[in-house]
Amino acid sequence: MFKKLIAESTGKSPWLFHINAGSCNGCDIELVSVLTPRYDAERLGFKLTGSPRHADIVVVTGPVTEQSLNRVLRSIEQVPDPKCIVTMGSCPQSGNVFRGSYSVAGPLSKYVHVDVDVAGCTPKPEAVIDGLYLATQILAQKRKEMKK
Amino acid sequence: MILDALKYLAYVLIFPGFLFCFLTGLLLAGIDRKLVARMQKRVGPPILQPFYDFFKLCGKKTIVPAAANKTVFLMAPLLGLASLVVLQLFIPVFRFQIAAFSNVADMIVILYLLLIPAVSIIMGGASTGSPYAGIGLSREMVTVLACELPLVLVLLSVGRYVGTAIGAKDGISFSLSQIVGYQLEGGSLITKASLIPAAIAFLLVIPGETGNHPFDAAEAETEICEGMLAEYSGAPLGVFKLSHAIKMLTMTSLFVMLFFGGVGAGVDNLVALIGLTGGAATAVTIILDILLMFLLCVVVTAVGISLVHAVTARLKIEQIFKYYWTVVSALALLSLVLVWYGL
Numbered sequence: 001m002f003k004k005l006i007a008e009s010t011g012k013s014p015w016l017f018h019i020n021a022g023s024c025n026g027c028d029i030e031l032v033s034v035l036t037p038r039y040d041a042e043r044l045g046f047k048l049t050g051s052p053r054h055a056d057i058v059v060v061t062g063p064v065t066e067q068s069l070n071r072v073l074r075s076i077e078q079v080p081d082p083k084c085i086v087t088m089g090s091c092p093q094s095g096n097v098f099r100g101s102y103s104v105a106g107p108l109s110k111y112v113h114v115d116v117d118v119a120g121c122t123p124k125p126e127a128v129i130d131g132l133y134l135a136t137q138i139l140a141q142k143r144k145e146m147k148k
Numbered sequence: 149m150i151l152d153a154l155k156y157l158a159y160v161l162i163f164p165g166f167l168f169c170f171l172t173g174l175l176l177a178g179i180d181r182k183l184v185a186r187m188q189k190r191v192g193p194p195i196l197q198p199f200y201d202f203f204k205l206c207g208k209k210t211i212v213p214a215a216a217n218k219t220v221f222l223m224a225p226l227l228g229l230a231s232l233v234v235l236q237l238f239i240p241v242f243r244f245q246i247a248a249f250s251n252v253a254d255m256i257v258i259l260y261l262l263l264i265p266a267v268s269i270i271m272g273g274a275s276t277g278s279p280y281a282g283i284g285l286s287r288e289m290v291t292v293l294a295c296e297l298p299l300v301l302v303l304l305s306v307g308r309y310v311g312t313a314i315g316a317k318d319g320i321s322f323s324l325s326q327i328v329g330y331q332l333e334g335g336s337l338i339t340k341a342s343l344i345p346a347a348i349a350f351l352l353v354i355p356g357e358t359g360n361h362p363f364d365a366a367e368a369e370t371e372i373c374e375g376m377l378a379e380y381s382g383a384p385l386g387v388f389k390l391s392h393a394i395k396m397l398t399m400t401s402l403f404v405m406l407f408f409g410g411v412g413a414g415v416d417n418l419v420a421l422i423g424l425t426g427g428a429a430t431a432v433t434i435i436l437d438i439l440l441m442f443l444l445c446v447v448v449t450a451v452g453i454s455l456v457h458a459v460t461a462r463l464k465i466e467q468i469f470k471y472y473w474t475v476v477s478a479l480a481l482l483s484l485v486l487v488w489y490g491l
Contacts, residue, residue, distance in 0.1 A: 002206075005203045006203050006204070006206055006207035007207075008200075008203070009199070009200040009201075009202075009203035009204045010203075010204050010207055012197075012200040012204070013197065013200040013201045013204040037188055037189045037190045040185070040190040040191050040192070042185065042190065042192060042193050043185075043190070043192060043193055043194075044193075045193055045194075045197055045200060045201075048369075049373075049374075050369040050370060050371075050372070050373035050378070051280075051373040051374060051377070051378045051379075053378070053379060053380065053381035053385075054374070054377070054380075054381065054385060056204070056208075078211070080208045080209040080210065080211050080382055081208070081209045082207075082208070143207055
């Protein structure tokens with residue numbers, strides 16, 4: 001019964017950890033707007049946490065600069081399994097307008113496995129919620145595979 | 149003998165011990181989150197959200213930091229939870245009280261037991277060696293210190309009031325069962341004019357004791373990553389979250405028993421009206437008493453925790469200390485002076 005409860009709950013309580021990897025702050029503001037009364041992602045159980053150790057879903061914004069690369073990877077490693085990595089905006093996905101710059105080390109998928117990409121510059125809050133919801137389902141799936 | 153042992157095991161594990169605390173505590177936390185959301189014009193999470201959070205955390209991997217003392221790190225959450233469950237055994241549910249505990253226990257025991265969860269979270273945080281935990285635990289100590297003075301003054305004035313009314317030996321009674329017993333006869337203490345400032349002071353102590361907004365400088369998640377919990381993950385974190393929820397139940401049920409204790413007398417009339425007698429009447433009375441207590445706890449949570457959370461922003465630690473030792477202590481002291489002069 002206990003295992004069933006855990007399996008049932010894993011997708012319903014996703015806690016977010018937000019990493020800014022050199023973002024222009026556009027996506028960061030848009031992520032916070034997802035938690036405001038208008039869109040209220042908390043109705044799906046989303047909550048912003050301050051520490052990567054509490055998180056289930058890591059949201060990365062920004063093109064992953066050389067300066068931030070090591071910190072991003074270390075923060076992601078500190079998230080306990082099962083975890084999901086979501087990139088928000090076009091920057092961590094492709095580099096966007098910063099592609100080819102000497103200071104950009106991205107895209108993020110070169111270094112870690114990315115579960116969901118939410119594209120856009122910046123993505124609409126609806127798209128962000130959709131992407132995060134997809135991530136919760138992947139999270140529940142990962143929990144199932146972890147048990148085996 | 150064996151029957152007695154089984155009975156006490158049932159008290160500790162089922163009601164009013166662990167299982168009861170687990171279910172009602174998390175439910176209360178869920179209701180609190182929903183209420184805050186509705187007050188902010190949001191839809192809010194489902195009421196069962198704290199249950200989902202707890203079980204999800206149980207299914208996560210637990211990372212023990214390399215610098216941490218493993219034993220203290222893993223035992224601290226359990227210590228805090230155990231002391232809260234024990235504390236709940238001492239709080240009577242109107243007429244339902246465990247004789248072995250209620251006859252020896254009084255408010256002094258409750259004061260001591262209330263400290264242990266704070267001490268356990270400080271121990272757990274300190275064992276990680278994280279700088280966030282360091283800041284958090286120094287703030288937690290100050291918050292505990294700030295809450296203690298008004299809490300003691302409130303308990304003193306309630307004890308003195310009941311003590312003089314029932315003619316206790318030194319004119320002061322610290323026994324919770326006597327306080328509830330007096331209220332069943334003489335009406336709730338909230339209706340006594342001289343104790344209303346004390347009730348308000350206790351209501352203001354509740355968010356400080358539980359570490360809720362605006363007195364959560366010790367666990368400021370946007371500022372110091374939840375302070376002492378920064379390094380916790382998985383099941384130990386879940387147990388800390390559970391302790392927090394149970395502490396809300398403990399503080400609100402203590403408030404209900406101290407100030408609304410007389411409300412339970414109405415249940416008798418209801419049971420008599422249905423025409424139940426004997427064992428069935430006792431069982432129905434206990435169940436109705438529990439429901440009534442939980443309902444009153446929800447009301448106290450709504451006023452004392454949710455409303456305060458929704459309308460205020462976080463205070464700085466020195467503001468918290470100043471607030472408790474001036475405004476709240478003054479209210480409690482006013483009550484104490486009034487009661488001491490027999491008003």
